[in-house]
Amino acid sequence: MKAYVFPGQGAQFPGMAKDLYESSEEAKRLLEKANEILGFRITDIMFNGTDEELKQTKVTQPAIFLHSVVLAKISDSFKPDMVAGHSLGEFSALVASGVLSFEDGLKLVSQRAMAMQKACETNPSTMAAILGLEDAVVEKICNDIDEVVVAANYNCPGQLVISGSHKGIELACEAAKEAGAKRALPLPVGGAFHSPLMEPAREELEKAIDSTVFNKGICPIYQNVTAKASTDIDEIKENLKIQLTAPVRWTQSVQAMVADGATQFIESGPGKVLQGLVKKIHREAEVDSI
Known part of the structure; x- marks a missing residue:
């Protein structure tokens, strides 16, 4: 069985999608439509922008x-x-599988x-990658x-990213090193994503999700929040609403997909991180890109 996976923030690079725009009429149409929807030419920044320009919040x-x-659409x-x-990437997966329209x-x-x-901006905060410790050890460090x-x-x-206040991350990194972590590495991010500090963003996004039409998809989606297959529209919406303040259970999602029969994982998007x-x-999984 084929599982298609879609990357998250950090996969961007200068020149991204330019080859698609130049080689496919459908890609060109969709990207030009995106420029209209966003109200600025994001394609100019994607094709010709610098790393710094691609890191702008409204762009990345x-x-x-x-x-x-x-x-996915042109494949x-x-x-x-x-x-x-x-x-x-969960939003990309929902559009590619037909749950959301491209525009929405x-x-x-x-x-x-x-x-x-x-x-x-409201809650200055950050994240750090902890390498070489069991998940349960990192969870206990955070709880303490x-x-x-x-x-x-x-x-x-062996790779768990933690999220929180600057002081909390600093203390957790120290504790992780003492517990034998290979590395405890602060990340160059603007805030504590997937933590309670994202509550204001969750509330704002919840309203937008409630006013958006969701459709029956062509296949199950394994969502970050539950790491389980979802096909029920109401369930998908609820899981999407709490995604910003809940952890991304990627390890558990892949394990669940394998348990349900996935043998080939195909990444759709920039880079090969996933x-x-x-x-x-x-x-044993077979991996590939579109």
Whole structure:
């Protein structure tokens, strides 16, 4: 069975999707439509912008979403038995599998980016990657600290990203090193994504999700919040609403997809980050890009 997976923030690169725009009329149409919806020419920044320009909040998330979705839309071989996306990638997966329209998915992603930016400004905070410790050890470290600090991204065994206040992350990194972590690495991000500090953004996104039409998809989606197959529209909406303040259970999602019969994982989007993570979670998996 084929599982298609969609990357999250950090996968962007200068020149992204330019080859798609130049080689496919459908890709060109979708990307030009995106420029109209967003009210600025995001394609100019994607094709010709610098790393710094691509890191702008209003650009990064829509750019990765567009690259991922357009790839799936123009691929003749896109016939998924199941889909999943890492954080932002969940929105790409929902559009590619027909749960959300292209237009609605892009609008939600744009609103999500702006809401997250506002939450970051309201609650200065950060994230760090903890390498080489069991998940349970990292969870206990977070629980024992008298600050906001939580497990945020279960990326693969031995790689867990934590999220919280600057002080909380600092204390957790020290404790992780003392517990034998190979590395405890603060990340260059603007805020504590997938933590309680994203509550203002969650509230804003919830309203946008409630006013958006969701349809029956062509296959199950394994959502970040539950790491289980969902096909029920109400369930998908509820899980999407709490995604910003809940952890990304990527390890558990891949394990669930394998248990349900996935043998091939195909990444749709810029980069190959998810292929690497899938291999670390399940060595026997076959990985590829669209």
